[in-house]
Amino acid sequence: MSDTHYDDIPAIALDWHREGKGAALATVVETWGSAPRPVGSQLAISGEGQIAGSVSGGCVEGAVVVEALEAVEQGGARILEFGVSDDEAFAVGLACGGRIRVMVEPVRDGDLSPDLLERLVTARAARQQVAYVVDTENWTRDLSGPPEHADRFRLDRSGFQDDAHTFIAIHNPPLRMVVVGGVHIAQPLMQMARMTGYDAVLIDPRESFASPERFPGETLLHDWPDEAMAQHELDARTAVVTLTHDPKIDDPAIETALGADVFYLGCLGSTRTHAKRVARLEEKGFDANQIARIHAPVGLNIGSRSPAEIAISVMAEITQRLRRG
Structure with a gap:
C-alpha cells in the first residue's frame, strides 16, 4: 500500500x-x-x-x-x-x-x-x-x-x-488549530483540541515555554508565528488562538490570520488589552471589518477561572463558530 x-x-x-x-x-x-x-x-x-x-x-x-x-x-x-x-x-x-x-x-x-x-x-x-x-x-x-x-x-x-x-x-479537510504561546492555558487547550478532532500545533519562539516536558506528544514549532504560520496553509478549516499577551509574539500571528481565511481567530486579553491591540492593528492599516473577526476576550463568557476552564470556554466558542457560523 x-x-x-x-x-x-x-x-x-x-x-x-x-x-x-x-x-x-x-x-x-x-x-x-x-x-x-x-x-x-x-x-x-x-x-x-x-x-x-x-x-x-x-x-x-x-x-x-x-x-x-x-x-x-x-x-x-x-x-x-x-x-x-x-x-x-x-x-x-x-x-x-x-x-x-x-x-x-x-x-x-x-x-x-x-x-x-x-x-x-x-x-x-x-x-x-x-x-x-x-x-x-x-x-x-x-x-x-x-x-x-x-x-x-x-x-x-x-x-x-x-x-x-x-x-x-x-x-471536508481535517480541522486544524494553531495555538500561539506555550502558556498554562495552552496545555489543556492542546489536549482538548486533539480530543475534538483537530490537528493542533503550538507555536512559541521561547523554547522554555513550548518544551516537550510541558507539552508531551504535541507538535511544537519554535519559529516566530508569522514565519511558522506562513508554512501552515491557513484555510477555512483552521482556528487560530493567541495566548501570550506579548504583542511581539501575538501581533504577527494575528496579522497573518487576518490575511487568511481562518474560520476562527481568538485572542487572550482583557477588554483594555484588546483596545490597545485594535489601535495597533489600525495603525497597520487593518479596517473595522477585518478587526471584527477577532474574538476577544477569547472564549465564551461562562465564568471560567482556572486554565482548564478557560480552555473549555475557548473550545466551546470555537465549536460554536464552526457549527453555527
Missing part, C-alpha cells in the same frame, strides 16, 4: 484497486434512531476481504463485506438497509431500534470509476472541500465544491437532498 494516512478511507480503496485486489466503498447514507455511526461514515473493502474504517459499531460490517465482495466481483452499486427490533437492538449495537442504510459501490468503470475516485482522493489530499454527489436512481456521480452546498460544508453534514435520491457526501 502507498503512504496513505490510516483514516483516509477513499485513498485506501483507491490503493487496493491500483494493486489489483479490487475494492468497494461502503457509505452510511441514512440513519434512524441511535445508529452508532453518523451519515457519511465509510468502510473500504478490498476484493481480498481487507477492511478499513467502519459503518457501524461492528454489528453490520460482516453483512456489508459480503455484499461488497459480490459487488467487486459482479459490479453494481446497491443500498442495504439494516434494522433490528428493540429486543435485540442493544446486543448488536443498534440501540433503541436504530436503523441504517448503507450504500455499497464497487470501484470499477460503470460504477464508482477509478478516475472519479482519484479526483476525490486528490482533492482531499490538497485540503480542498469537495462533495461527492450520487443520484441513486440512475447511479450517476460527480464532484462539486463551494459555493455549492455551503451549509453542508460548514456543518459537515452529508445526506440526501429533498428529492430523497440524490446523496451528497461531504468531504
